[in-house]
Amino acid sequence: MYSKKIHRILVPTPFAVGAVNTYLIEGSPLTLIDTGVKSSMAKSAMVDGLNSVGYGLEDIEQILLTHGHVDHIGLAGTIVEARSGDISVWIHEDDAIRITDYTGYIEERMHSYVEIAKECGTPSDSSIMGSQRVLADYFLRFGESVENVSLVQDGQKLPSGVGDLQCLWVPGHSLGSVCYIAPEESVMFSGDHILGDISSNPSLDFEGSLGISMLRYFDSLRRVEPFHKFKVLPGHRDPITNLSERVIDLFADYDEKLHRAENTLTEEPISIYALSRILYGDYPDDSLVLALAETKDIVLILQQNKKARVLEIENVLYAVRIDG
Ligand SMILES: [Zn+2]
Secondary structure (H helix, E strand, O other), X not given: OOOOOEEEEEEOOOOOOOOEEEEEEOOOOOEEEOOOXXXXXXXXXXXXXXXXXXXXXXXXXXXXXXOOOHHHHOOHHHHHHHOOOOOEEEEEHHXXXXXXXXXXXXXXXXXXXXXXXXXOOOOOOOOOOOOHHXXXXXXXXXXXXOOOOEEEOOOOEEOOEOEOEEEEEOOOOOOOOEEEEEHHHOEEEEEXXXXXXXXXXXXXXXXXXXXXXXXXXXHHHHHOHHHOOOEEEEOOOOOEOOHHHHHHHHHHHHHHHHHHHHHHOOOOOEEHHHHHHHHHOOOOHHHHHHHHHHHHHHHHHHHHOOOEEEEEEOOEEEEEEOOO
């Protein structure tokens, strides 16, 4: 329990990140922030969590989704189904398709994973090549579509048992990521925008029209500044009580990554894949897309800063150093 009315319900996921934090806010409307995945283990964790404070699945009146990743949205359909009265499910419009057409989105997404792997020069014997079907089937198990959603906008206020919750749009981790601010409690629900001791993976949303995802994320990190004194309840792991320090640390980490990449580049073209192996070492296969997407963002930022040039040679992206 984080306040009299806010309870964390920890929901297990099958993913490397571990359990996801969902938050029940008592009062009217009875509100749940994020849901966890669709699985029998997740459902019983949710039911147990709700029961422990005197509620059931069918009592939830409002679901606020911080973003459209399956570990946060997967169980929404189950909760909507359990409810006989009204229930509203809120998500930012830029992530809405991920829940309104879960299958279509996952299919397209897994296709784009294989495409980015090729574009970065990943060796053709890598396990990601040809694994699109397997990956899609895996993710499809843990979520489902919910067609009736409401679209929340930046600055919009939604009622809750702890007063109005204000939506803060923070694109980066995903294009439609939002935080919810509860001024009466001095609490910010940060989703995966800011996590305590792990990276928010600001490059994995590599599609989209808003430019380099990592730069978008930096802008969004600056957006939380007015709430530096707030307690942060994140989507994974423990609460963050020193937000301003955490933001400073995050900027320092990315600065270090940019410098390391800049110092690694030479006048000899290196593929994004090869560069990712130097920057991130011998990462496991399931971190490949993450490493590639981040490395690509880094060289695009270096190019924008006139420190590097990105070349396309036979449909593969390479980077070279330039001294600007
Ligand atoms: Zn996420």
